Amino acid sequence: MKTNERMTIIPTEGLVEGKDFEIVSYFVVDNSNRFHTIESYFQIDQLELINRYPNPKEFFHVFQIHARFNRKLEDLELIQKTPMFKRPVYFYRFNDLPMDLELLISLGFGLVRIHTGDSWGELLLYDIGFFKNLLYEDGEEWDNPLIGDTALRIAFYLSLMDPKFDDRDLEILMNMSEDLVKNLCMCNGDKIVQQLKETFAKKKGGNNVLPFPRY
Numbered sequence: 001m002k003t004n005e006r007m008t009i010i011p012t013e014g015l016v017e018g019k020d021f022e023i024v025s026y027f028v029v030d031n032s033n034r035f036h037t038i039e040s041y042f043q044i045d046q047l048e049l050i051n052r053y054p055n056p057k058e059f060f061h062v063f064q065i066h067a068r069f070n071r072k073l074e075d076l077e078l079i080q081k082t083p084m085f086k087r088p089v090y091f092y093r094f095n096d097l098p099m100d101l102e103l104l105i106s107l108g109f110g111l112v113r114i115h116t117g118d119s120w121g122e123l124l125l126y127d128i129g130f131f132k133n134l135l136y137e138d139g140e141e142w143d144n145p146l147i148g149d150t151a152l153r154i155a156f157y158l159s160l161m162d163p164k165f166d167d168r169d170l171e172i173l174m175n176m177s178e179d180l181v182k183n184l185c186m187c188n189g190d191k192i193v194q195q196l197k198e199t200f201a202k203k204k205g206g207n208n209v210l211p212f213p214r215y
Contacts, residue, residue: 006158006165008093010124015087015116023084024050024059024123025101025111027187029077035187039102041076042067047101047111050123054113082110082128091124092154097161099123106188107153127153128186153184160195163203171200 015021026046028036038046044066053059067073082105091112101111109125127150152173158165174181174196181196182189 006095008095010091010119012088012091017084017087020116021112021114022056023081023110024113025082025105026079027082027105028079030075031077033077037102037105037187042070044070047099084110084126088126088130091126093124100161103157103160106185106192107157108186149184156196160199166203
């Protein structure tokens with residue numbers, strides 16, 4: 001386990017999905033094949049239900065009741081767990097920051113519940129698109145657990161959720177290409193770009209970012 005001021009990073013080596021951890025986050029695909037968060041599509045606080053109903057079957061049963069009450073289901077193609085195309089190398093936990101699950105899923109992160117070791121019962125994040133960063137062999141740890149797209153999307157989250165995080169290079173990057181930011185998002189890209197613009201406009205006083213350490 002590796003910890004800095006803002007994050008705890010947990011290697012996943014040896015962990016098996018379905019035994020040591022399970023995916024607990026869901027998203028929606030509509031009839032036009034567009035992705036949506038549970039929060040925006042059904043107006044449901046998914047994280048509250050995840051915490052209240054740790055049993056997966058009970059969670060999904062209660063979720064379906066809320067979903068049918070809030071919206072007709074004819075407009076959607078499917079509801080499914082956030083994908084894990086290959087076991088990620090690391091799980092992540094933010095330290096002393098609220099978890100905005102809608103924002104995290106929009107940025108391309110999923111949520112797992114741990115069923116083993118010292119982290120038993122904890123909810124941890126994983127990068128849905130981690131496999132796009134580089135090729136690696138199973139069991140190999142990256143020298144830098146916050147590499148490429150993962151680091152950028154975490155920085156976007158910190159920019160929106162941590163008043164002390166002020167990365168002017170990130171603002172310059174977004175001003176150069178809003179499409180780059182949108183393409184990094186799984187959904188709600190336009191909304192996130194607008195939120196970042198408003199956040200950058202409010203933050204004054206220069207660059208207060210604390211760089212992530214290399215391990």
